[in-house]
Amino acid sequence: MADLQAQERHDAHRGFPPTGRSRVVDGLRAYRLIAWMWIRSTMAYRASFAMTVFGNFAGTALDFVAILLMFSRVDELGGYSLGEVAFLYGLSSAAFGLTDLALGSVDRLGQRVRDGTLDTLLVRPAPVLAQVAADRFALRRLGRITQGLLVLGYALVVVDISWTPLKVLMMPVMVVSGAAIFASVFVAGAAFQFVAQDASQVQNSFTYGGTTLLQYPPTVFAKDLVRGVTFVVPLAFVNWVPALYVLDLPYPLDLPEWVAFLPPLVAVVCCALSGVAWRAGLRSYRSTGS
Amino acid sequence: MDTQTDTQKDFGPADDHGDDFIRLDGVEKVFDVRKKTGFMRSERRQVRAVDSISFAVARGEMVGYIGPNGAGKSTTIKMLTGILTPSGGRLRVAGIDPSRERTRLAHRIGVVFGQRTTLWWDLPLIDSYRLMHRMYRIPDARYAENLDRCVELLELAELLDVPVRQLSLGQRMRGDIAAALLHDPEVLYLDEPTIGLDVISKAKVREFLRHLNAEQGTTVLLTTHDLTDIEQLCRRVMVIDHGRLMYDGPLTGLHEIGESERTLVVDLERELPPIEVESARVVKVEGPRQWLAFPAAQSAAPLVARIAAAYPLVDLSVREPDIEAVISRMYAEKATS
Amino acid sequence: MGTWRLYTAVAAGAFRRYATYRVATAAGVFTNTVFGLILAYTYIALWDERPGLGGYDQSQAVTYVWLGQGLLAAVAVMGGGFEDELIERIRTGDIAIDLYRPADLQMWWLAADVGRSAFQLLGRGVVPMAFGGLVFHLALPADAGTWLAFLVAVVLGLLVSFAIRYLVALLAFWFMDGAGVQQLAVLAGLFFSGMTLPLNVFPGALGELARALPWSALLQAPADVLLGERTGFALWRTYAFQAAWAVGLLAVGRMVQSAATRRVVVQGG
Incomplete structure (x- = not known):
């Protein structure tokens, strides 16, 4: 009897061949389920939740306050007005905020490898990346997005942009591609932690450091640094390159104009590369177990 | 493929x-x-x-x-x-x-x-x-x-x-x-x-x-x-x-293979020479405390009764054999056989 | 004398413990260096625009950046170190055991924090400073006296930092999940220590306020000492300012601690 039941159950499972599409669907579904559990968990501590929402908003706002303080003493920074800096700042923060909300806790991967809790994710019928991305999903991170969008709104009011339909279209595309570029950095950083479990800080310097860098005009930085974030870790495509096209300002490097429309392509390539890195990292974990 | x-x-x-x-x-x-x-x-x-x-x-x-x-x-x-x-x-x-x-x-x-x-x-x-x-x-x-x-x-x-x-x-x-x-x-x-x-x-x-x-x-x-x-x-x-x-x-x-033993830990009122009792042997003495090994299959109750009758007993506890002990005995058996 | 040896041992233990996190230290140094680069360039642009801003010349401003990155971990501007552990012990109730130890709770954690700080001053401080010195021209003093005066200011800054973080961690007795309070404390620390922008660049009343708050003892005070802005009488006034906050906040910490202790006893652990 028991044997028959087991056979019957087995048959029921046979109907799920693992295809590429179902993996993505499975991943998104698992992500949604886990994220919802985290939202409910945070609600167990309501007072603290309210404080962290405020904290997240205020914390990111302080970055902008620092810029305001600078402009209380000067009229231009690197040849840019306050409105133009706010434009860069808003785009960078909104894109980064989206990524931070969606998968801001993947930098805890090293911790999970160390304490062995990654194993409990590996025995679930869902892609590990989706489970890791949804880990500690926190609505308080809406604070950063809100703040970024507010600054962007301010910039749109004060900066005199000669709008064309193309430029209007570029705005949402920039935020979404920018978020995808940041996401690839997050995932690649997590993949690196399979190898170096204590190195979450390295990831932070590319993610948090990246968004900080992009909040300032590219003219401020040394040419080599700008080349690095344009050609090596292409963070410049989050906002600098396309945003300067919208602002009609020259990019410090000599690049053709069509480069401004590359962000979606750069995002796709980056995501593909970081996907490969993730798979390599997971494979190495599963062959070494450490 | x-x-x-x-x-x-x-x-x-x-x-x-x-x-x-x-x-x-x-x-x-x-x-x-x-x-x-x-x-x-x-x-x-x-x-x-x-x-x-x-x-x-x-x-x-x-x-x-x-x-x-x-x-x-x-x-x-x-x-x-x-x-x-x-x-x-x-x-x-x-x-x-x-x-x-x-x-x-x-x-x-x-x-x-x-x-x-x-x-x-x-x-x-x-x-x-x-x-x-x-x-x-x-x-x-x-x-x-x-x-x-x-x-x-x-x-x-x-x-x-x-x-x-x-x-x-x-x-x-x-x-x-x-x-x-x-x-x-x-x-x-x-x-x-x-x-x-x-x-x-x-x-x-x-x-x-x-x-x-x-x-x-x-x-x-x-x-x-x-x-x-x-x-x-x-x-x-x-x-x-x-x-x-x-x-x-x-x-x-x-x-x-690894016939195991349990251990009876006995606290006596004072330091005494090793306890002499049937079906168990003293393996360690430390002040008034003594460790006795006895076969795992055997009940501890009669052993305790016999000791209590002959010695001033304060406290006692039984330790189960652990995996490590069984395995080390397995090795010993293999080496001798 | 016995207790003194105990605390020395605790501090040495903490030093060694942090010294074992090699990869984490290297990764931290990397981050400090990246942020140092970003900030240094923005400050250069700022001082290009307004030479002499806040009384610093450009190389002093850049030195300030690297000093900030070098001290970030040592004076725990963004928190880190014992707080998570202490909060965890409060959450789980293990703190009740600590209260029956023959050592003073506050002194115990202070000793551990001093050990941590000493390691991070070396492990996380030296390399970013050296990197900054290679890439930029830094305004570092040549005489040993200024360096010594700077070290004293760092130690006082650490005491203030510890006192603040200890208070924040103890709040977990009342808010069972301390994350919110901790986060606000980190923000206040980042902003009012002068980590994002030197406090002498803050305009008007905000500047007056920021320079009077305890966080200015963490980075602004040691930086001013090292940059040669505080000598003679001004140096002693800076020390007095830092020491006053340290003593005051440590005393408040003790009061909160005894209130918390009573609470544990009432709860029955």
């Missing part, structure tokens, strides 16, 4: 209906370990955590998998669940290669890590079960039936609405076991399921596992440090040490 033919073959009825629900053929796991040999210098060394292990487990068996820390138990379980990829050999669970089709296998196995809960710390217990319901896509009727059964047998009714952080260790373990069973796994792996539990909780967990195996026909493979788990649950035991399978057979056979 290779996978395709493999899968075809493994799904053949002979393989699945046969005795070998779990099958390992010369499975190996080799780790590269880096050892510091000086400043900025390190040496790579290969460690065989699992060294060519072969065994088969039939559907519906309940098997104890024991060995000292670092013997390769967890590594084996991790390969069986698809967490780790074997370095060599062939491994099949229900006809599936775990490391290649991990997520598909996940629907058919249940795993309980004794020292790591998979329950949601800040949420009521029932919420963790609802997540399992949806993540494993368990049909509603099946879920309701399985949950009811687990709640009844594991006595969880009053705990369902309690946040997991407020549960005792024993309650949490029962909760974890239920969580691993809601999707009707054909095999349940338990890694140290009774570690740290009090006597009553241990008894409840064992009773449940016995029932699960007998009534549901679920195959159970458990690792443990507690020989009592094995004695009460498993007819078959596998002993692993240094990555090698040292013994695979009935529990009684293990006793024959």
Whole structure:
């Protein structure tokens, strides 16, 4: 009897061949389920939740306050007005905020490898990346997005942009591609932690450091640094390159104009590369177990 | 391409209906370990955590998998669940290669890590079960039936609405076991399921596992440090040490090989010469405290009565033989034979 | 004397413990260097626009950046170190055991924090400073006296930092999940220590306020000492300012601690 039941159950499972599409669907579904559990968990501590929402908003706002303080003493920074800096700042923060909300806790991967809790994710019928991305999903991170969008709104009011339909279209595309570029950095950083479990800080310097860098005009930085974030870790495509096209300002490097429309392509390539890195990292974990 | 033919073959009825629900053929796991040999210098060394292990487990068996820390138990379980990829050999669970089709296998196995809960710390217990319901896509009727059964047998009714952080260790373990069973796994792996539990909780967990195996026909493979788990649950035991399978057979056979002894620790009123008593021998004396070894099969009561009659007794306790002791005796037997 | 040896041992233990996190230290140094680069360039642009801003010349401003990155971990501007552990012990109730130890709770954690700080001053401080010195022209003093005066200011800054973080961690007795309070404390620390922008660049009343708050003892005070802005009487006034906050906040910490202790006793652990 028991044997028959087991056979019957087995048959029921046979109907799920693992295809590429179902993996993505499975991943998104698992992500949604886990994220919802985290939202409910945070609600167990309501007072603290309210404080962290405020904290997240205020914390990111302080970055902008620092810029305001600078402009209380000067009229231009690197040849840019306050409105133009706010434009860069808003785009960078909104894109980064989206990524931070969606998968801001993947930098805890090293911790999970160390304490062995990654194993409990590996025995679930869902892609590990989706489970890791949804880990500690926190609505308080809406604070950063809100703040970024507010600054962007301010910039749109004060900066005199000669709008064309193309430029209007570029705005949402920039935020979404920018978020995808940041996401690839997050995932690649997590993949690196399979190898170096204590190195979450390295990831932070590319993610948090990246968004900080992009909040300032590219003219401020040394040419080599700008080349690095344009050609090596292409963070410049989050906002600098396309945003300067919208602002009609020259990019410090000599690049053709069509480069401004590359962000979606750069995002796709980056995501593909970081996907490969993730798979390599997971494979190495599963062959070494450490 | 290779996978395709493999899968075809493994799904053949002979393989699945046969005795070998779990099958390992010369499975190996080799780790590269880096050892510091000086400043900025390190040496790579290969460690065989699992060294060519072969065994088969039939559907519906309940098997104890024991060995000292670092013997390769967890590594084996991790390969069986698809967490780790074997370095060599062939491994099949229900006809599936775990490391290649991990997520598909996940629907058919249940795993309980004794020292790591998979329950949601800040949420009521029932919420963790609802997540399992949806993540494993368990049909509603099946879920309701399985949950009811687990709640009844594991006595969880009053705990369902309690946040997991407020549960005792024993309650949490029962909760974890239920969580691993809601999707009707054909095999349940338990890694140290009774570690740290009090006597009553241990008894409840064992009773449940016995029932699960007998009534549901679920195959159970458990690792443990507690020989009592094995004695009460498993007819078959596998002993692993240094990555090698040292013994695979009935529990009684293990006793024959490593006939074990229990220890009676006696506190006397004052320092006295070693106690002389029938069927036990003093192995250690420290001030007024003495350690006596006696055969594991023998009851402690008459021995205690005899000592109490002849010596000024203050306190006493009985220590069960541990796995390490049994294994070290196994080695000794092998060396002499 | 016995207790003194105990605390020395605790500090040495903490030093060694942090010294074992090699990868984490290297990763932290990397981050400090990246942020140092970003900030240094923005400050150069700022001082290009307004030479002499806040009384610093450009190389002093850049030195300030690298000093901030070098001290970030040592004076724990963003928290880190013992707080998570202490909060965890409060959450789980293990703190009840600590209260029956023969050592003073506050002194115990202070000793551990001093050990941590000493390691991070070396492990996380030296390399970013050296990197900054290679890439930019830094205004570092040549005389040992200024360096010594700077070290004293760092130690006082650490005491203030510890006192603040200890208070924040103790709040976990009342808010069972301390994350929110901790986060606000980190923000206040980042902003009012002068980590984002030197406090002498803050305009008007905000500047007056920021320079009077305890966080200015963490980075602004040691930086001003090292940059040669505080000598003679001004140096002693800076020390007095830092010491006053340290003593005051440590005393408040003790009061909160005894209130918390009573609470544990009432709860029965």
